[in-house]
Amino acid sequence: MRSSNPVFSRLGFNRDDGSPRPADRRLQPVGAGFATGPDLSEPAPVNPYAQPANSYLVKDTRVDRTTMTIDDVVVRTGATLGTVVLTAVLSWVLLPVDSTGIGRSYGIGVAAALVAFVLSMIQAFKRRPSPALILGYAAFEGVFLGVVSNATSTWIAPGVVVQAVLGTMAVSAGVLIAYKRRWIRVTRRFYGFVLAAATGFLLLMVVDLIFSAFGAGHGLGFDSGATGVLFGIIGIVLGAAFLALDFKQVEDGIAYGAPRQESWLAAFGLTTTLVWIYLEALRVLSILQSDN
Numbered sequence: 001m002r003s004s005n006p007v008f009s010r011l012g013f014n015r016d017d018g019s020p021r022p023a024d025r026r027l028q029p030v031g032a033g034f035a036t037g038p039d040l041s042e043p044a045p046v047n048p049y050a051q052p053a054n055s056y057l058v059k060d061t062r063v064d065r066t067t068m069t070i071d072d073v074v075v076r077t078g079a080t081l082g083t084v085v086l087t088a089v090l091s092w093v094l095l096p097v098d099s100t101g102i103g104r105s106y107g108i109g110v111a112a113a114l115v116a117f118v119l120s121m122i123q124a125f126k127r128r129p130s131p132a133l134i135l136g137y138a139a140f141e142g143v144f145l146g147v148v149s150n151a152t153s154t155w156i157a158p159g160v161v162v163q164a165v166l167g168t169m170a171v172s173a174g175v176l177i178a179y180k181r182r183w184i185r186v187t188r189r190f191y192g193f194v195l196a197a198a199t200g201f202l203l204l205m206v207v208d209l210i211f212s213a214f215g216a217g218h219g220l221g222f223d224s225g226a227t228g229v230l231f232g233i234i235g236i237v238l239g240a241a242f243l244a245l246d247f248k249q250v251e252d253g254i255a256y257g258a259p260r261q262e263s264w265l266a267a268f269g270l271t272t273t274l275v276w277i278y279l280e281a282l283r284v285l286s287i288l289q290s291d292n
Contacts, residue, residue, distance in 0.1 A: 068254055072263035073270075076131075080138045080267040081274065087142030088149065095143075097151045109147030116140035120272070129264035137268070141275060152282060157289035160282065167281040168274060171236060175243045186248040194241040201238055204231075228287045235280035242273045 091112075095105040119137040123130060149161045178184045208223075250266045 066260040067257040068260050068263045068266075070250075070254060072260055073250055073254075073266045076263045076267035077270050080134060080271045083135050083138035084142040084145065084271060084275070087139045088146035091143045091146030092150045095147055095150070097147070097154050102151060102155075105147050106151070109144045112140040112143035112147075116144060120268075123268065129261050129268070131264050134264055134268045138271060141271075145275065145278070148279075149282065152286055157286045160285045160289060163285050164278055164282040167285070168278045171240050171277055171281070172243060172274065175240045176247065179244050179247045184244045186244055190241075191245065194238065194245065197234075198238050198242070201234065223283070224287060224290075229284055232280050232284035232287065236277055236284070239273055239277035239280060242276070243270075246270050246273055 091109070095108060096102070097105050116137050119133050119140065123133045123137065126133070149164075153159065153161050175184070179186075184190075246266070246269050249269070253262055253266065
């Protein structure tokens, strides 16, 4: 199963065409036998960290290697999200969004978003996780979120930021509960549907941006009215689906003995997904309050 998130694709266990990688041993899927037993419609995942059949020819250094645990993921996710929150608060306080300073603050926020995007792309294509890149991404993403959140709360919908944060927490908790109770099963069909839906969603966002840039008013209307609310809800649902994919990749990485450093990639992917959900929640709540 490969995640569309380039961060977690590093923990994927199949080729790009969906065929399983060869390995000398196969493991049962995580959660096999849970409640209703293994899902026989899905091929058994392959351990990407398994030793090759002729491993006796090479000294095995894996015995002393520290592997990823759920505590590693929690600690690093907390550090990454904490960096986002800290820089968001600082940018909220230090970058004014009044009538005289909003232009400069927006410029800084957009520049920070571009830097965060570049850092995320560099990390996505690196062979190893870099804590400096991941924390740098979190810092610049926090600056962007702080400016956007402050401007939205000041000019569009006062108090909406707290509601968006609570909404993001509620969605995350709901997905985690549903995933742990196996109400959500991350299968190949689930992955394909999420990938197709996300591709269409992103294409619509690009088209909307192009229409807006060339003077088409509000573009396709995704930032206002019923259309905007519907589009935002779809974005939240997609974010929740990606969160389930992230949970699956973390669970498999722990079960298959991924290196401890991979927990930074887990933190990176989870942070990216949570930022997505927060921005979509902020969009929906802002539209609802501005229409009242």
